[in-house]
Amino acid sequence: xxxxxxxxxxxxxxxxxxxxxxxxxxxxxxxxxxxxxxxxxxxxxxxxxxxxxxxxxxxxxxxxxxxxxxxxxxxxxxxxxxxxxxxxxxxxxxxxxxxxxxxxxxxxxxxxxxxxxxxxxxxxxxxxxxxxxxxxxxxxxxxxxxxxxxxxxxxxxxxxxxxxxxxxxxxxxxxxxxxxxxxxxxxxxxxxxxxxxxxxxx
Numbered sequence: 001x002x003x004x005x006x007x008x009x010x011x012x013x014x015x016x017x018x019x020x021x022x023x024x025x026x027x028x029x030x031x032x033x034x035x036x037x038x039x040x041x042x043x044x045x046x047x048x049x050x051x052x053x054x055x056x057x058x059x060x061x062x063x064x065x066x067x068x069x070x071x072x073x074x075x076x077x078x079x080x081x082x083x084x085x086x087x088x089x090x091x092x093x094x095x096x097x098x099x100x101x102x103x104x105x106x107x108x109x110x111x112x113x114x115x116x117x118x119x120x121x122x123x124x125x126x127x128x129x130x131x132x133x134x135x136x137x138x139x140x141x142x143x144x145x146x147x148x149x150x151x152x153x154x155x156x157x158x159x160x161x162x163x164x165x166x167x168x169x170x171x172x173x174x175x176x177x178x179x180x181x182x183x184x185x186x187x188x189x190x191x192x193x194x195x196x197x198x199x200x201x202x
Contacts, residue, residue, distance in 0.1 A: 011074035029146035066179035
C-alpha cells in the first residue's frame with residue numbers, strides 16, 4: 001500500500017453555510033498549494049466527496065486515515081461533542097504511535113485548525129499540539145483563503161508540515177504495509193467534564 005492522500009479532513013458536519021464554506025475554502029487552499037509537491041496522490045480525503053455507497057463506513061474511514069500523510073482537524077465545539085470525530089482523533093493518534101516506530105516524527109500528524117473557539121477554553125487535545133492555527137476570525141465576509149494575505153502565512157506553515165511528513169512516509173513506510181488491517185478504536189470518553197446545568201430540586 002502506498003500513500004493515497006496528503007491529508008484526511010476530520011470535522012463535524014454542519015447544516016448551514018458558515019461551516020460548509022469554511023471547510024470548502026480551506027480544502028481548496030490546501031489542494032492549491034499542496035499539488036506541486038505530490039506525485040499521483042490526492043491532496044485531501046474529504047468524506048462527503050470520496051466515500052461511495054455501502055455499509056462498511058468504519059472500514060472505509062479507517063483505511064483512508066491509514067493511507068493519509070496527516071490529519072487536518074477542523075476544531076469547533078461541535079467537534080469534541082461528537083463521538084465519531086473524537087474517534088477519528090484517537091485513530092490518528094494510534095497511527096502516530098505506529099509511524100513513530102518507522103522514523104523519528106518531525107512533528108505531530110494532527111494539525112488542528114481552529115474555526116470556532118470554545119466559550120470556556122480549548123481542550124488539551126488541541127492545546128498540547130506543538131502547532132495549531134487559529135482561523136476563528138473567519139466569517140461569511142472573509143475572502144477566499146487561498147488568496148487572502150491574512151491567512152496565507154498559516155496556510156504555508158500547514159503545507160510545509162504536511163510535505164515534510166509526506167517525504168518521510170515515502171522514504172520509511174515498510175514495503176507491503178497493509179492499511180486494510182487498520183481499524184478505528186472504540187469511542188473515547190468526552191474531552192471535558194459535562195457540567196450538570198439542571199436547577200436544584202426543591
